[in-house]
Amino acid sequence: MSGFSHLFTPFSIGNVTVKNRIVFLPHFNALSSEDGMPTERDALYFAERAKGGAGLIIMYGIACTLSGKMSQKFIHGWDPQIVPGLSQYAELVHQHGSKIFGQINHGGHTTLQNPPQLLFAPTQMPEPSSPFNTKEMEIEDIQEVIEGFAKTALHFKMAGFDGVEIKVAHDGLLRSFVSEFFNRRTDQYGGSFENRLRFPLEVIQAIRDAVGDDYPLGIRLCLDEYTSWGYGLDFGLKLAKAFEETGQVTYINTDAGTFSSFYMEIPPAAVPKGFAVHMSASLKDTIKLPVIAFGRINDPVQAEKILADGQADLIGMARPLIADPELPNKAMRGDADDVRACIHCNDGCIFQVMQEKAIRCIHNPAAGREKTLGIGTLMPAAVKKRVVVIGGGVAGLKVSEIAALRGHQVTLIEKSGQLGGQVLLASKLPYRDQLLEVPSHLIKRVNRLGVEVLYNTEATEANVRSLQPDAVVIATGSYSGKLNIPGIDQDNVYNVYDVLQGKAAIGDRVLLIDRGGHYKGAGMAELLASQGKHVHIVTPLLFVGENLEPSNRALLYQRISKLDIEMTPHVEAVSIHGRDAVIQHVYSGKEQRLSGYDTFIYVTYNHSNEALYHALKGKCKEVYRVGDSAAPRMIEQAVWDGEEIGRKL
Structure with a gap:
């Protein structure tokens, strides 16, 4: 078991024994259909994590009533027509020796739809982060949900x-009923702790x-709402x-947070790795039931320590197994160093599903595409080729990996002394070091x-052709455009x-x-502001960081609000004069002069480095x-x- 004696020990949850302590945590993946029926694509998503070695799969919370659908892509749990389709999920997971539980939810006042048709709540009030009001549930509504x-x-x-x-848990109707903040009813379902329960x-x-x-029945339980108005760990x-x-x-099954x-x-x-482990540890001290830990538990070494220290009975992972479904099997065979670590960027997973788009992962293209790209789908090449890849950034590295896995002879040419490309620069920004993973x-690989x-080799038309490649892949990246x-x-x-790159002299x-x-x-x-600079950021967009994934943006704003940063949206810089700049409002056209700046820095779109591609096109076989x-984009697209x-x- 390669040093993971706790992690790969079987464990009994009621009368069900799981082969190891790794739990694929429930999360919406937007892979089912709008008719509320199970799909093959959804089933294969869960089967992939079972194939990768997880002991227990917990499927996301399907809707218990029509009023409880947080998204049009939630399965209709109340409809018996789902049973044959769900049977496929269970059969596929069981083929790999794993167990599967199903989660049940009613969305209550939380929704991904904009706007929703009707939201239920114990008391008529919107969730604080939402503009959508609710219906206070009548007794008949409560009975229907039960x-x-x-x-x-x-x-x-x-x-x-x-x-x-x-x-x-973090979303749904049942947590709002136990909450003193949300539940202000005066009937038998409100008031005292007992009534709210x-x-x-x-x-x-x-x-x-x-x-x-x-039959095993668990609860995904929010232990701390992490809000000023909500409840805490006690x-x-x-x-x-x-x-x-x-x-x-x-x-x-431990949980934290709310939509707010x-x-x-x-x-x-x-958010630090293992931030919620203290909650599962406190829960272990409070109850005798089995406890599943969660909260940025990212690798098997961390997981093993949590179990060895008695802080939980099982280890919940969602995004780490989205990034690498084979994490359990790799760890068990002593190859944990080969795990494709989740970087917790949230760009490919949560950012997509909150828009009701199919789940993705920025460095696992197979996430949500298991049928065509999943485990076992990569076939050896029928004809082995000599492949030359030019550029050692993420795109060049990925194509080199896949080509080599298929049996091609691959040479990767990198002009610098280090692989990684622009990610090496991006990782220098605050809280972005995990991009290096x-x-x-x-x-x-x-x-x-x-x-x-x-x-340290500059690729040219001549030296590339001298290698007599069967195929050339240009991955030469891009460079910053220039403001006109x-x-x-x-x-x-x-x-x-x-x-x-350290080429700028930055003033105060x-x-x-x-x-x-x-x-x-x-x-x-x-x-720059964390270095003591005064920074005034101007943008033509609605607000600074408009295109960031929302959870990252919220935490960014919490941090920068404490720094010497001034933000002016809705404006374009139209000229720079010495230490001054003129900005123009994009809607009114009104101009304003900003004075007294030592340094000006700009961010604009990039241009592709494509000269070598055009030089070689038509002169090599492929x-x-x-x-x-090809086009400047993000890591996921590369x-x-x-x-x-x-x-x-």
């Missing part, structure tokens, strides 16, 4: 699932009546104790696969790359012109380009290009 939970649990059991879980307890009883006493532990005392609950603190539900890289993993790497405004050539004006007062709305601008402002050399062309070669 029946829906019971029907859904029975359908999971009929489909061959090994257990069920209800959600009193009545609804979830009646749900539990109804499920037990439907599925029997021996109350969360009190809830857990009350649920345990019913004698009807099999385990507790969603950056703690699915915390990005700015992407090239780091690929570098390990190409080294293992025997890819020949030529460092008067004064841009002054000595105190730099683009963002100049600064990150900086005007930052950001046309991108992403980390290049917002991250640079934070970096010539492709990937990543920014990785995807590399995967696609690597499979095509």
